[in-house]
Amino acid sequence: MEHKPTVFVSSDYRYVCDTCEPLKRGISRGEIAWVGFRRGLYPGCEFASEELEGVRLCAYWDSRRRQTWKLPYHRNEGLEIGFVSRGSAEFSADRQGGKYDVLTPECVAVTKPWQEHSVGNPFLGACKMFFLIIDFGVRRPNQDWEWPSWISLGKADRFxxxxxxxxxxxxxxxxxxxxxxxxxRIGKILDFGSPESCVSELAVLFNRLLLELLNAFRGEQAEYSQSAPNESVVRCFIEQLEAHCAAPWTLEDMAEDCGLKPTRFTYYCRVLANATPMELLNAARLERARKILDGDGGLGNLSMTELALSCGFSSSQYFSTKFRQKFGVSPRDYRARSLPDAARGREKSGVGARVKGVANAGA
Known part of the structure; x- marks a missing residue:
């Protein structure tokens, strides 16, 4: 199905471009030092070797003063390990709760593939922070990891x-x-060595780090839930639904996109949002319509029929009924209230006659 919101995507450009822009601007303005090697769209020197497959980024930034920007909530395609060797940085992997923790040299931040996270609150502080991103081919939280050949953890440890x-x-x-x-040691290699000439040492260092993380997981006795992967799948789907609500979704389509049976998918929707999948879909479509009527995206002059279809409704009559039930007014009246005074005057004088005429037929 075209335009449906896959839970995760197989290429990194959809998320990484947005993630890197504040950092790239900071680098270009000379506000922050950035040293590292990368594959894909991250900043840094391209890693030319075909070895160390799956390593997407190994780098650090050195911010000597508090910045006027942050890394907003974003996703990366791989396991990301963040470590502050000097100073401190506010870190969050809890968009819904808005909770930030302070990273210092005494701790390490670990985010699973495609997990939303942010650095800086409200802005990035003075710190030196390392990043290592390894792609394990994960495109769904409950998908088996594809381990790169250079990782030497045993089968049981990998699992x-x-x-x-x-x-x-x-x-x-x-x-x-x-x-x-x-x-x-990674910092020394980045500063003085050539990554291509230090592949063996980097492989050893990365393996040591993964083993230390496993020991930390065991020691921390982290919260562990057998249902978490499926919940993560459905949560990500719900978060992205509004942007793709125009697709002709059915319950079966939504469940299939999350790799679940319809009954199980419905169960997780109720657990996470206290609503059925179709209720969530309708809510996403109505919210998108409301934003368009408010002028978002420059589409505020659509007729009611065009607006209904662009948001996934089959008819303007059904759309108007659902909109009134949710917001207490018709879409046409809502738009009239949202129009600036000048635009409202133009519509009354006839500039908006085409829109108004169609709206009368469909609202």
């Missing part, structure tokens, strides 16, 4: 690591002296 990452609710863990030593 435990991925399951803990899929199910845990925590993102902040205590850093060990071993972790801090690994990042110090």
């Amino acid at each position: 435990e690591f991925s399951r803990r990452m899929q199910n845990m609710g925590e993102s902040i863990f205590k850093s060990s002296p071993e972790m801090r030593g690994v990042f110090a």
